[in-house]
Amino acid sequence: MFDNLVAEGYSLAQRDWRLTAVVTSLLPFVLTYLITSLRAFLAANNKGDSRSAPIAPYAVPFFGNLISFLYDNERAIRNALGRHAGDIPVRFRLANRKLTLISGTANVLAMFRGSRYLDSTEIIIITVDNAFGGAMAGNESYVRDDTGSRKEPLPGSRPLKMSDRIWYLQHKTVHTNLVGPPLVEIADRFVQYMGEELDRAIPASETDWVDVPDFYGLIQSTMFAASTNAIYGPHLIGLNPDINNDFWEYDHHVPTLFKLVPRLFAPKAYAVRDRLLAAIKKWQTHARANLDFNDPALEGVTWEEFYGSKMMRDRAVDFTGVTGMNDDVRPTFDLGLLWAANANIVPTVGWCLIDILMRPTLAATARAEIAALSPGEINMQALLTSPLLQSIYAEELRLRNAILIQRTPIVDTFKIGPWKFPKGDMIMASSWQEARNRETWNQRGRNGEEHDVEEFWAERFLVYKDDPLSGPRLVDAAKVKSGEEAEKAERAEGGEAAPPKFAPEKVAGQFIPYGGGENICPGRFYAKQEAMAGMALFLAKFEIELQLEPGRVLVPNKNQFGFGVMGPVGEIKARMRRRKVE
Structure with a gap:
């Protein structure tokens, strides 16, 4: 059966050169997508302790994910993260640039804690050049400064005054x-x-x-x-x-x-x-x-x-x-x-x-x-x-x-x-x-009502002493004592519940x-x-x-x-x- 399909396809291609032209023109894009998808799968399943992040598959050679990123970057990011577990980074190719998207509390906090090994000058230069008009005004005065924003210049940077x-x-x-x-x-x-x-x-x-x-x-x-x-x-x-x-x-x-x-x-x-x-x-x-x-x-x-x-x-x-x-x-x-x-x-x-x-x-x-x-x-x-x-x-x-x-x-x-x-x-x-990570953010109100992460909830960041399930971070109810016991333990003087506390630190990262x-x-x-x-x-x-x-x-x-x-x-x-x- 497969041989018959191949033969029929070959015969059709011979009869219609336009079909051959279309298939030939699409072939590089199809192959590029298949190859990048295979590379992404292999990278995501690598168990080594020094791994490269899987790439977000793309079909257009050289440009990579650039077109989808420029057209709808929110969708591009959402789709890329949806392909893997939440803690697996994803690499984008944007023409001659590469960037890696990280997600998850541990990864984000690790990036912030590693500030001594990171610099933000590159994205600032891009923004000044493009959005604020620096490139048109003449950017030599700031592009040549590769010393970073710390008091001590970055190793290997130019010896500037x-x-x-x-x-x-x-x-x-x-x-x-x-x-x-x-x-x-x-x-x-x-x-x-x-x-x-x-x-x-x-x-x-x-x-x-x-x-x-x-x-x-x-x-x-x-x-x-x-x-x-x-x-x-x-x-x-x-x-x-x-x-x-x-x-x-x-x-x-x-x-x-x-x-x-x-x-x-x-x-x-x-x-x-x-x-x-x-x-x-x-x-x-x-x-x-x-x-x-x-x-x-x-x-x-x-x-x-x-x-x-x-x-x-x-x-x-x-x-x-x-x-x-x-x-x-x-x-x-x-x-x-x-x-x-x-x-x-x-x-x-x-x-x-x-x-x-x-x-x-x-x-x-x-x-x-x-x-x-x-x-x-x-x-x-x-x-x-x-x-x-x-x-x-x-x-x-x-x-x-x-x-x-x-x-x-x-x-x-x-x-x-x-x-x-x-x-x-x-x-x-x-x-x-x-x-919008539903595995992290609390969506339960004090009376059991639901507050989806896509909705406004004025009290989302408030922790109540009489409600151990309150606050911005999702808490496993099985790991805390009952609300009634907590309420009895945390009553303020006069029998009134203690005022809530604003607690953004609960969702650091x-x-x-x-x-x-x-x-x-x-x-x-x-x-x-x-x-x-x-x-x-x-x-x-x-x-x-x-x-x-x-x-x-x-x-x-x-x-x-x-x-x-x-x-x-x-x-x-x-x-x-x-x-x-x-």
Whole structure:
């Protein structure tokens, strides 16, 4: 029978040359897929203690997984992980680059703990080059710095002067200025400016309901203005009145720019980036003309109007000393900081408010919590103690965040468990996938109700002393004492249950919105204070009613997958009214 089929196929091919041409043209792709699938199977079943990660099978020679990754990276990652057990890494080939995706608590924590053998400079250079316009401005000043971000240069790196080590200088300046008094200054100013922005949007004298055609757009514009004025001072926006709208248009185009879509096919993306770079360049020129940042009188000054925060002034000093860092390159770095300061926290606060307002009981509880902790003016330190508000914030970071954390081994011997990772090939972890591991995350409420990992649950990160099964991590009920016994043992004085505890540490390695290790996000403390203040100010100042169309379900914009917290798709109508008691 098989011989007959072969003979018939051969006869058909002879009669129709077109079929032969099609089969011949498809053969390289079929063979490539079969070969890579076989290699993946063999690698996944290798029992050695120094294994190479299995490759994600692909059909297109040389390009590998590049096309599927560019088209839908979330699906590509999900499919790759679904082929193997959760702790088996998967290697992607993206044309001339290779990267390995890791997953699972143990693997992710091992990557963070191995920070001394890893570097993040490569992905930063790619981002500055592609998304922020560094390659077009001239990237020699930072591409030649291969010394890393630590104080001690990486072994085998170029012998650069300290003043030319831009990655170390940037790392040091940002980390030292987003803690202590400089952080307090920025956060206090954000609270002040955010209140002023909201009062301008809907004045206290306005007592009637006000229709808001785009509630999330209001959050974007007010938070961007408040945070930018707090960090950069008033003149960046003052000199460039359109920068608020331009920024959010640019944010929409960041994935396009990062993927290096040619200007011919994405003129709007490049045009808005050009406008932002010109705006920042104008602000930098204005600041230099009005303030000598080397003036000894500025020692200890945490904020002034021209550079704004001490962080921006220190960055200006650092960048001036870098060989080749000219007036066209400097704006690309400050555009990067502007994007980092807004692109994640604003959609996070947006989702916090949206999910609170869609649940009237939660909204009432949150308002009562805010009123008790922060009556009158915002008391940031008190708000930061709220288990509920912190849990809401963390839950949005879990549910809406899709950052791809990337590190590059700087040694030939880096391993995670039995898996070896070649020097120079990127390692990647996906916050989105780790946040959806049903074998790790708790989905059971205090009353036995289910809260799927794909759903918002305000109390997911709360641990109750009278409920040993509570908290973000899934607990084996067979290994704990009964809830009734625990409740009796953990009652507080007066017979009332002890208050819950916010416990993100229970899911270390699975909850990774800030990355981890030496290169953990330095802005996480400021971002959390922005979130607390943003929620508190909106909920304390206004009654807010979302007006969603019947049947509409709000979903994150997955076009931004891989770039952090994804905002909601589409405009959200609402109406707002000043609260009588603030």
